[in-house]
Amino acid sequence: MKAVILAAGYGTRLQRDVAADRSGRFAHLVGIAKPLLPVGNRALLSHWVQALTASNVVDGIYVVTNALYLPAFEEWAANFPNVSIVSDQTRSNDARLGAVACLQLAVKHFQIEDHVFVIGGDTLFQEDFSLAKLQSRFFELQVECEDNSVLLSYQCRDDETHKYGIVEVDGKLRALNMKEKPLPTETKSRRACPCFYVLSKKSLPQLDNFLQDKKVMVIICTALSTILYHLNQYFNHARMLLCRKKTPLETLCLGSFHDNLCMCTRLAAVSTWETCSLT
Incomplete structure (x- = not known):
């Protein structure tokens, strides 16, 4: 099995809070990626690498980061021969790819054709959490059906x-x-x-389907929002010209733009998750 650790976030809220602190206690954390923050006597990610290595559950650990933090991750990974790093090439929070796209990047870049532990880089579990037991449960489900994956x-x-x-x-x-x-x-x-999954190797091709469906839904949502915007403009213009009390239909159209856009976004999320549903 393989492990993919998603660590391409920018920790914008954390860095904002650190910068706003006036005590100076956290000044040494400025500019440090969240997965590399010190937890005890080592970086947060080092705990995962230690646990994964000690359990003999995986034979490859891959970390996805961004171009901004890539040098820091490469320096950290130099201490772990079983860890490989890939960058998503983004340099800002607005340009980030998202978790599924980062996972797909790792799968394609490292040519992964095995079952995969997917781990959020800013996540830690309690000490009694057992990777070996989780792996055992995963293989029990694999006997029932090779499409089975596990989430917590x-x-x-x-x-x-x-x-x-x-x-x-x-x-x-x-x-x-x-x-x-x-x-x-x-x-x-x-x-x-939590951001922790065990994905069957047979489910990995669904990543492409997920991202393709997402692109289609973005196009649909964009088109709908444009239509709703022009409807809004039309009824606003009609109201100004006629100077009359709004009819129930007009009120509905004037008030529906944000609601419909939100509903469209929600439907997109449901659709894409169903594409990657775990059975």
């Missing part, structure tokens, strides 16, 4: 659903849907998912 979840509070990706499952704990930061009223599930 934990129970969150009602007021926390808007902070996490929430997975909806059936009675056999099969993932049916994933909702990104939903309101408590938008889902009955309270299963929050």
Whole structure:
């Protein structure tokens, strides 16, 4: 098996908070990528490399970072012969590719044709977490069906659903849907998912399908938003010309632009997650 660690984020909120601190206690953290922040006596990522190496679960560890932090990651990786680094070539938060595109980059760049642990580079689990047990459970599911993959979840509070990706499952704990930061009223599930998956090698071709579907949905959403914008402009213009009280239909059209755009975005997210649904 292989491990892909996603570490191409820019930690904009963290760096903003560090820069705003006036005590000077955290000045040494300015400009440090979140996965390389010191946790105990080593970088956060070093804990993952140590755990993955000690468990003998994987025979290759690949880290995806960005062009801005690439030198720092290469310097860090020099201490680990089993770690390889690839850059997504971006240099700003606005240009970032996203988790799925970064995973696809690693799969293609390193020609991965094996089962993959996908790990968020800013994530750590408690000490009693067992990679070996997770691997064992994954292979049990593989016996049932080679398409099976595994994700983790934990129970969150009602007021926390808007902070996490929430997975909806059936009675056999099969993932049916994933909702990104939903309101408590938008889902009955309270299963929050950390960025940690074990993907079957047979599921890896779905990455291309996911990204292609995403491009199509972006085109559709852009077209719809343009249409809605012009409808909005038209009714605003008509209102100014006629100087009359808005009709119910006009009120609906005037007020629907942001709602429809939000709904379109939500439908895109649901569609793409269903494409990559875990069975």
